[in-house]
Amino acid sequence: MKKSHSNSKWKGFLFALLWTVSFGLFAQNITVTGSVTDATGMSVIGATVMVENNSSIGTVTDIDGNYTLNNVPSNASLQFSYVGMVTQIIPVNGRNQIDVVMASDTELLDEVVVVGYGTMQKKQVTSSITSLSASDLPKGVGGSSIANALQGKVAGLVMSGNASPNSGNTFQLRGMASINTSRAPLIVIDGMPGGDIRSLAAEEIQSIDVLKDASAGAIYGTRATGGVILVTTKKASTGKLQTNYTSELMFKKAFGKPDLLNAKDYIATYEGAKNDEGHETDWWDEALSDNPTSQRHIITMQGGQETARIFASLMYDQNRGVLRGDEREDYAGRINTDFKLLNGWLDISSHLSYRQAKRNQNKPSIEGIMRANPTQAVRDPNSQTGWNIWTTGDNTEMNEIGEAALKTDEGVDKWFRPDVSLKLNILPVEGLSYQHTFAYENRQWERHYYRSMFSREELRAGRKGWAEMEFSKTELFNTDGYLSYLNEFGPHIVNAVAGYSYFERNGDNFYARNGNFTNDRIMFWNLGEGTRLTEGLAQMGSSKNITERLLAYFMRANYSYNDTYMATASVRREGSSKFAANNRWGNFWSLSAGWRMSNESFLEDVDWLNDLKLRVAYGVTGNEGFSANYAARMYGSDTRWLLPTGNWAMSYGATTNLNRDLGWEEKHEWNVGLDFSVLDNRIYGKIDLYKRNIEGLIYSVEVPQPPNTESSMYKNIGTMNNRGWEVELGANPVRGRNWNYNTSLNLTHNRTFIGSLWGDQTYINGNYINNWVEYAHRIEENVEVGSYFMYRYAGVSEGRFQIYDKDDNIIFSDDGTVDDRVYQKNFTPTVMAGWTHNLGYKNWDFNMTLTSWIDFDIYNAIELEYGLRNVAQGNMIYDAIEKNGHITGRPSPSDYFLYDGTFLKIQNLSLGYTLALRKYTDMLNSIRFYFTGDNVYTFTKYPGLNPEVDITGWDAGIERKGNIYPQTRTFTFGLQLNF
Template identity: 50%
Template sequence: MKKMKKKRKLHALLWRTVLLVLFFPATGLGPLPAVAQQNDPGRVLNAVSREDNRSVTGTVTDTHGQPLPGVSIQIKGTAIGTITDAEGNYRFAHVPENAVLVFSFMGMQKQAIPVKGKTRLDAVMQETTIGIDEVVAIGYGTLEKRQVTSSVSSVKADDLVDGVGGASIAHALRGKVSGLIISGNGSPNSGNTLQLRGVASVNAGQSPLVVIDGMPGGDIRSLIQEDILSIDVLKDASAGAIYGTRAAGGVILVTTKQGQATKDGKVHLTYTGEYTFRQERDKPEVLTADEYRAHNRGTDYGSSADWWDELLSDHPNAQKHVVNVSGGNEYARIYTTFMYKNDKGMAIDDERTDYAGRINANFNFLDGWLELKTHVDYRQAKRNNNAPNFRQALRNNPTRSPYDAGSQTGYNVWLNESLDYNVLADSKLYDYDGLDKWFMPDATLKLNIRSVPGLSVQQTVGWEYRQWELQTYRSKYHREEQENDRTGTGYIQFSKTENLSSEGYASYIREWSKHSVNAVGGYSYYEYNSEGFDMTNYNFTNDRVGVWNIGEGSYLSDGDASMSSNKAITQRLFSVYARASYAYDDKYMLTGSFRHEGSSKFSQNNKWGDFWSVSGGWRLSKEPFLAGSSVVNDLKLRVGYGVTGNNSFGADYAATMYGSDAYWLLPGGTWAYTYGKTKNINPDLKWEEQHEWNGGVDYVLLNNRLYGKFDLYRRKVKGMIYNVQVSQPPYVEQKMYKNIGNMENRGWEFEIGGEVVRTRDWKYNTSMTFSHNTTEILSLWGDQTYYDYAGFPSPGNPGSAIRIEEGAMVGSFYLWKFAGFDDNGDFLLYDKDDNVIPAIEKTAEDKRHMGNYMPKLIVTWNHRLKYRNWDLTVDMRSWIDFDVYNTIDMYFGLPTRSSELNLLRKAYTKYAGVAGEKQLCDYFLEDGTFVKIDAINLGYSLDLKRYTGLESRARLYLTVGNVATFTGYSGIDPEVNVTGLEGGIEWFSGLYPQARTYTLGVQLTF
């Protein structure tokens, strides 16, 4: 008996502890729960005794009587759900007799059907195009599309084309969200820059905040396309203000797939396999060896080499294998993913191998009172990021062979020619071995207060661990080693980053009569820590051991090796927030949010900031004058205003930091370091804030056949933060962070889509987006009246190509204006008074703003065609009326370039009459307007049950990526990076081969 009493006391203690943690977390904020999964309905039923439950079965079909597999069915107000099998059948073991079953399926209208004591409940789902009943993710919760009052764009899994490839899902996301620009080339090791609605800051972070399954601060590179359920993009400040300081560049909410309850607890398995081959396209045309000799460009070494082709990989292919396993019942559901991918880029020594795994688990306890959700995501990428510099493929003498059969390495290594060297040998005699690792677990404990319908409390804790390891070794036969009289260089680097997130909130979701309330309130804590070290040593006796015996190099014993370590300042964010949405009769809607946030990056005077928003909506289609209209099915007006902040910059300026800046010889013959302050602290530095208006309209017309939205926005960035020059004294260092001015973004976005054909056998949907953005520097404060970017290398004394100053448009170039050529072929320019002068007489004051690299209009056009088991997807994009500065022609297209180096073939055609030195002028500024066919995907689906006897399906598909580019631009690729303040330039130093991809894929589901 004593043991039993102890056991009961232990159980009671554990239960009280759980409640204590949920309602009184360590922050002292009172009852603060956590981030909800973004697909939670959040509505709860009144408590129902077990005796009132019964089993319910049924079949779900479309209007043609065809069974619908994969339909999601949920008991309203709970997390208990299931999906239909291949024949459209479903089953619940226990359903309360007064429950409501909610049926949802992509492309179909959601239905809510009361059980009313029935044991069989069939459903017929009606087709829809826009899904105004669909649930979309917003900050810390969800709303039905009909009730959203801010600018939110949604991308479903089916919108992402299979087989597009790329280093991350960012490539598949291109063109899917109006106003979102994604940069990056075709390298498997390429990074991506995301920019939403123009430049968000001049110095602080500009990319959107990524939230994965409710955890802020995610990395889009860690995601697998097959895991994506939906991506919702919060565009304006009224939508993103609840995320406060990290929402300046917008918010991307990613929801991954969850396990679904299946018939009899069966486990479903899906395998996806892809093989990709790359084909080179748009190769720059340089002089061949014979043309080089004919034009007497330099020394003839008697060979014939195509340096561009020499740097291309022999087998630029990729393969990917993904296995998804999902299953469970209404009490426990599991979703897992395993992925392997090997990707070889177009360039030699540019390869990446990925291994990844994900486990999403959902558990229900105590008849729906308690839920436990976990996500565990792991990914590692082994990188050989040693792609050669393709600039040398344009520069190198084509009569010089990269190979020498008589050398020990087989390569022809020549020395002391900095502009002409064997770039192939440099790559092959240099080993690069990098390893990226991500580990991201999180857990959510949610308490549904079933005695108070609609109330739930939850707490989430998440941890992200990222690790980077790099080992490089340069052989003793390498050009740099021979030039510096060394026998090998070894380098090791290690760094790790740890992010801790704790999110807690309470949510209340309730509908009664014509009223609807959706409210949340909670807290957020985020902590960032990072540290690393590296070491370098030289002169090794054994090339084959290399970096793995780094202490053996003689430079260590000579005291000339190097070693360093660092630990970043801990960054912390803490905030409390609240949001409430109210709707009356789904006709009048009002939403407001508030976030009070403190950042460790700011000094004590301005550590805290307040970010808020308010927005409203009016569904005119619910008014009597439009009710029952055969033309207007849904029409909603929206308006919102919000304030967000920005703290995405280094944390070191807010702390007193010391470092060694000199060392002195002491009388005893030893050396001593002196330490001093390395940062100037500005106690008056304030938050950089963004204030944004957004007005919009959502529409559905012509019997749900035509749909879209229009948004007009104006965003003002106040108190831009920048590291500026300050006087010495009184300051110790030369620079200090200050608020330097204001900037404004203005723009509009228009989306239109239509279901052109809708029959039993044929379906054709098409959609277009249009977006426009301009950014202006309104004011700059303090002593500095301008800031220069994009410096060009000499000769020619070019200077910088971009300047921001008061009244300037972001994206404009700062150049000399071309006036023609004189009789000798030398450049003529305009001075500041529009007089024509020889280029040799130019001054910095003669430069002017001209052109702009921000497209006046960005257009996407996507097509989805389906005929019976066949499906076809075509995605197209266009950037209209923008300028690109062509440095490739500028540095490799003029015949006056120094001899011994190769040139573009056009140097003796298009530029044959140019005799003078190149000039940083608009002569090399071109219209970059283009139309691209991004991807064409053709697929065929097949029911395998008749062949295997199992409930199974297959889909075969062929995807052609980067199909074609139509443009008048004379460079390699007009789609240059246009994000940030230094865009619009096709740099010769960052060339990467263009490729068309062909992907053959198969998806098998059992």
């Protein structure tokens, strides 16, 4: 029944796709010729002429400034652009001759950026915003997710994750925005807050706008403390049906293999303490997948008239990781429509998308692979399963590869997201409109798990298999209604919005677990057959999440006088169901101003200066990014009581503590910026300085029992401040008929400090690293976040670590106390950089992105675990043994394992060639071939496995054994067909 339902759903989707695409009335195609000149009458050589929103129908002007464009829809519009000149959009209206005079200006200033509940021209922006277009994202990078394509593109944006196709990504913008509540930027997709960037394909994206400072994000109120990432998906261009097909073939290669002991040296090192089974096994190589080839295919279609336009896409993505059993398979589809009705009174736009990701996560543990005994064999030809599974010994001796092969761990992610936006243009009042949006998103997660009866755990437990099934569902609903007004009165421009927003989140989940089955064949598909159910040892549970609700009223007004003096103000009053009634509402606001100094008379004679604008902004945002389960009194079953009747009954009691005084966590941020463009717009950029103060930090702290039911409670515990700077530079030094070169560089510096801690919570310790080093970080007043809280290493004596105590005396680390620890070094880079190069020669194009983190420290817990004889519970690393062979004592939580992690990485590079075919055939416009390398090479002196460790949050900067995944280099061969 499930399969039938799934097929009918896809059939319905395909039918809707084909019907909507065929719905448009496509215009007749004509040939358009003309010339392009500047204001002095000189020919503009190399200007781009293309059908608006359709680069597949385009050309460049020749040495005389002339152009010829074939297959132009008669009702389309042509876009004329050239660096340093104003881009013009001119309707064709059936004409065969169109001559254009281009005015010198900066096209950078005329770009439109997306802001909260609307758009603005870039020249009128008074806050800190970084905008990326689809062309800024490198092709063939990222595979199943666009996150990798963002690496190095946005100043201040940091992402964590690894090369697994099933890895998630954590985003952090401008440093840490909170300690315990949400720190990630708010993702808004086509106006829907709370979006998941994993649900998008690069070919579907029109633009990405990153709102960095509080003045830009304040209109989103409670969820904008970590910044806002606005993603706009593509709208169709007018004209005949355009079809684009992209096919990619990806080859992956693991690198950075640790140099572990071979069998001979392993035996010598442990002097017979470990079993010698007489084999020579390279467990790392055995764990890698054979030739992990991946493929990706996506087809997009768009077209229509000005009154009815449709964009649609279908995608299939098979992504295999370099580890055995680590795979992901995606199916996705999207339909975006735009309709103009009632003679311009009503605009209707909608987005309908579906994505399904099947995840196979049967991969072996790299932690266990590195620990494995190289004298033991992976396979046993005499075993029923073919794997060498041993049941003796402790848990440090396991065949991780065989155990992974004897389990099934698969899951399915599903995203279904429809939305519709109705815009009423109030034509009698120029520039006035009312827009209402309804958006819904349904996310589902299904997990199927089975562990074979022949696995180590089942054999040792005397069971015959263990099965689990889980299901969870999350539903998001958002509706916005707002008035917009945009008009020009001579030199005055007014852009204002006012409205309301409502958001709701619901969720529920269920799981069932059972064991002891007749055979391994059925796995989890006959869960009730296991005898553990009748024995009372099976497990089952379900729950429903507390409903989250946000209701807000907002206003924003932008004013510009002669594009010289600009001001913006916004206010949002928002209520969250997560707070008690007396603290439910918060006010979030911003003020910002801009002054275009280049328009003033005292700079009018500076010929090399094209634009110079000063920005000043202040804003307040909130944070309620913690579980809604703490917002209401919750009850749960906890104890069975014997009744007088002799029967047992389950009692219910409170499972949460309510803090009715819990208040909003607020960020107050200043931002001062300078935008500039010089030398005929060949060099441009911006500089931002910012300072944040976060007040009312929310954290779960220990509380006494009684009077509290539970041992912890959310409280407002203190303050934090954050400051830094960002530089974004761009240059277009070469722009000609055949050669073009542009480059962009972004630099970031950030530092975060704890201001004060309130009440009894004087410090907070980080998580355990292992049994010897309990924690590496501590939060206290006036401490810089990212500092390591450790002993100062003083040497080794008699095989034991020595440290400096608080009085600078040298003592053995075993005698050290917490008072001897000091704050030292930091995992936050002094400077983070991203540098992109784009080079074009005729039909060839080349681009490369470099990333770098400069001057930061990493705690190398890999060396701690696999480099000390008395710590390692298995194999060891040669280099670590050579360095630490004289150490026999207990390791200390000292800076001995701290290393500078500075690195420079060739993040990705791509080479492409476009073959234009418009002159030869009416069916195929062009073919583009490209080759991309991702994670190409890292230059570093860091001795660990990977210097690009997780630096998001405050308890980070540690290369942990539990987070290891082989570094992966990906090579992509791509083909694009434009019809």
